[in-house]
Amino acid sequence: MATKAELTHFFQTDFPQADFLIDSVGEKSATIRKKINQGHLRPGGTVSGPVLMELADAALYVTILSEIGLVAHAVTTNLNINFLRKPSAEKDITAKCTLIKLGKVLAIGEVSIYSGDSPEPVAHAVGTYSIPPVK
């Protein structure tokens, strides 16, 4: 188990390129947030798909580490994402992840992604991480 403070420290130290904030960590769940700037946009003034994919993947990773601790090198094996609505170019993006299975070998979670305060998700993802055996 890892707390929000421990996870925040871990990403700052070990993943300096990780560009998100951890909003909250709960029971098999976590919410992360990304501030949107010009480099995240695509023509038409909306947040690009890869930015949302990256955030979905990061939300899964944060949630899994919050449960199994900061040691293991879990890696994504599958990610399926549906893009549902056009995010605002001017609002933060938040990704809320809930694990639906946390096994010894595989962890699977779903992620709803929101733009600003809108209750309708802009994207929804389901992803699988492989958890390496403890040595």
Next chain:
Amino acid sequence: MATKAELTHFFQTDFPQADFLIDSVGEKSATIRKKINQGHLRPGGTVSGPVLMELADAALYVTILSEIGLVAHAVTTNLNINFLRKPSAEKDITAKCTLIKLGKVLAIGEVSIYSGDSPEPVAHAVGTYSIPPVK
């Protein structure tokens, strides 16, 4: 229909943040390439998953535009990706896309992603783009 030269010009002009080269464009297919640098890596010295997702998405987009031309604003509606093997940190990544359906409303393609000259893909994706109606 758009040629490799027209597509290359389009991405340089309209998507300046697009960070890939178009290697070839064929019959409902295209191959793009990305040079890997330090910013694309994750701990353990491998290319990060989001870099591969972004390249899969871009390969689909390039291939669809090569068929329908540079006008339409196609957007991704779904992307499913499997991560298969660990890419090298020192080799270019190439993404080869083949469309399996090009309808009036939806285009669907599959993408195999390779690291350097290895014949075994490091990732495989299937994605759907929504093609907006011509006005």
Next chain:
Amino acid sequence: MATKAELTHFFQTDFPQADFLIDSVGEKSATIRKKINQGHLRPGGTVSGPVLMELADAALYVTILSEIGLVAHAVTTNLNINFLRKPSAEKDITAKCTLIKLGKVLAIGEVSIYSGDSPEPVAHAVGTYSIPPVK
């Protein structure tokens, strides 16, 4: 909009091979149930994967028809399913669907599938239906 009674009548009349009961219909959601018999099992005494896939697809269809009415001929365009746990061979299977987008052209929903009263899902699916234009 269609009620539980209207949907039940529709499936009995138009889809006689549909082998499930509609438990409840709510706001952009529905729950259906399937009684498991010997023909639904695979070696090892568990419910076969295709039975769960079929139920996930049916739950999406019921939920979409509950919102758009019984007229349109919606068809599945994509289904992604994760198998999470081994279902019991002796318990009913229920599938709870919630729509995450109901657009004019595409409807997307997620489905959690349960075995008996266990709160942990045995499978989780996300699917997209194409909604044909009203003529």
Next chain:
Amino acid sequence: MATKAELTHFFQTDFPQADFLIDSVGEKSATIRKKINQGHLRPGGTVSGPVLMELADAALYVTILSEIGLVAHAVTTNLNINFLRKPSAEKDITAKCTLIKLGKVLAIGEVSIYSGDSPEPVAHAVGTYSIPPVK
């Protein structure tokens, strides 16, 4: 490794409900075939989606067993399927599977599904099987 004859015998003996023929088995690939009857159709006179999903899943299973032998109890962990075109109600359906990864723990393959002799696939699937450890 298992031959076409060994696989055919295995499915007749251990999976009597499996309703398909094995057309061919090759290097990390196999093709299976299903004869379509009235019970496989849905309103509108086309083969139902679940019939195609079941065949995609079976094609993966046959191909994996052709490589790892008939002993192991491999199970599907993920299946993602896109429905591309309307199959004919009067033609056999064939499913051609190619493995894109055969690891110790996970096997991943893609499946193209055809109706009759048409070269355009009616569906395309990618699936993952978990391979249990040899005891």
